[in-house]
Structure formats: C-alpha cells, structure tokens
Amino acid sequence: MTLALLHTSPVHVPVFEALRDADHPGLALRHLVHEDLLARARDAGPDAVRGDVEALLVGAVAEGATAVLCTCSTIGGVAESAAESLGVPVLRVDRPMAAAAVARDRVVVLAAIDDTLPPTLALLAEEAGDRCVDIRTVLVAGAWARFEAGDREGYLELVAAAADRVTDADVIVLAQASMADAATRTATPIPVLSSPRPGLSAAAVAAG
Numbered sequence: 001m002t003l004a005l006l007h008t009s010p011v012h013v014p015v016f017e018a019l020r021d022a023d024h025p026g027l028a029l030r031h032l033v034h035e036d037l038l039a040r041a042r043d044a045g046p047d048a049v050r051g052d053v054e055a056l057l058v059g060a061v062a063e064g065a066t067a068v069l070c071t072c073s074t075i076g077g078v079a080e081s082a083a084e085s086l087g088v089p090v091l092r093v094d095r096p097m098a099a100a101a102v103a104r105d106r107v108v109v110l111a112a113i114d115d116t117l118p119p120t121l122a123l124l125a126e127e128a129g130d131r132c133v134d135i136r137t138v139l140v141a142g143a144w145a146r147f148e149a150g151d152r153e154g155y156l157e158l159v160a161a162a163a164d165r166v167t168d169a170d171v172i173v174l175a176q177a178s179m180a181d182a183a184t185r186t187a188t189p190i191p192v193l194s195s196p197r198p199g200l201s202a203a204a205v206a207a208g
Contacts, residue, residue: 002028003207004065008038008072067207089206093199102128104170111175112143120175160185
C-alpha cells in the first residue's frame, strides 16, 4: 500500500515522515509538493486549481497510490471531491480534526491566512450537521509573513501566543497543518487540535 500526500509547502514532508515513523511504520509515502497551487488558489479561489489537482491525483494513482491525503486546508475540498472519479480514497487532512472539534460547543479557529477560513468553516459546518456549535475565527496577524520568510520558529510562536489569548472556548482548532507544532508551545488549558496526526491516521486506514 502506498499513500500519496499532496502538499503546498515542503515543510510538511518531514512532519508526515516523522508521524509515519512513529505511528505507521511500514506505510509507504509518496510526497507531491506543489507550492504554486496555494498561491493560485489564494489569487483566484480553490476552484481555479481544480483541473491541476485532479491531474496530479490521477498521476499519483497511476503510479500506485492506494489513497491520497491532501495536507492543504485551502484546497482540501477540491482534492476530496475528486475521489469518486479516481476510484481510490482521497482525504483532506483536517476532516478528522474538524469532526473532533464540533463535538464541543464553542470552537475557536486559528488561521495564518484568511483564504483558509472559508473552506475550514464549511468543513466544520458539514461535520457539525444539525448540531448547534458556536464557531469563531482568529486570523493570526503577521504569522504568514514569517512562514513565507522561512522563520518557522517565529511563525509557531505567534500561533501559540494567539492560542494563549483565546478565552471562553471549549476547543481551539489550528486550521493549517503547518501550525501543528504550536500546540506544544501553548500554556492554555483549552484543548488545542491540529490536523497532521489524526489526518494521517485516517489516510493510513484508507490506504489499506
């Protein structure tokens, strides 16, 4: 079994390699890194990259992928929608996290770029279904500029500080996979959810 991972940043590769080694030894991973997809999705909307995403997934399946995991929250819905035509499972990394989050009543979503918020909010609403959940969002000012500059430590510190400022919530959601390590840097007593570990676990099961 081989799991293909579609990334929009190379920083995700070692993160998922480490999670695989810790939780799913023996699972073969194939990383597809296409930074341009996020840039174009931010400029023109996720649907603007639908054709390219579908072509990449078709190629991954042709090369032996038994499942695909999209690690980018902005284009995750686009990737997920291609599953039916591909014939293999296509998962978005943040769905298991979203399902866990909406089991609580008050959710605060942290994001570093505003383009991530609409698809994340749509996913949370989908997972909540008829359940009434209070969902609020926080855009972490300055965080994405640090990420783009390669200042990963500064990026994570800003995200962690934003989490520590959250009050009156039952759970905090880190909307982007790149934020995951900020969860270990927070002092908040509120549970902080990130997507890579539960997302990879779901994809490992789907890969067979």
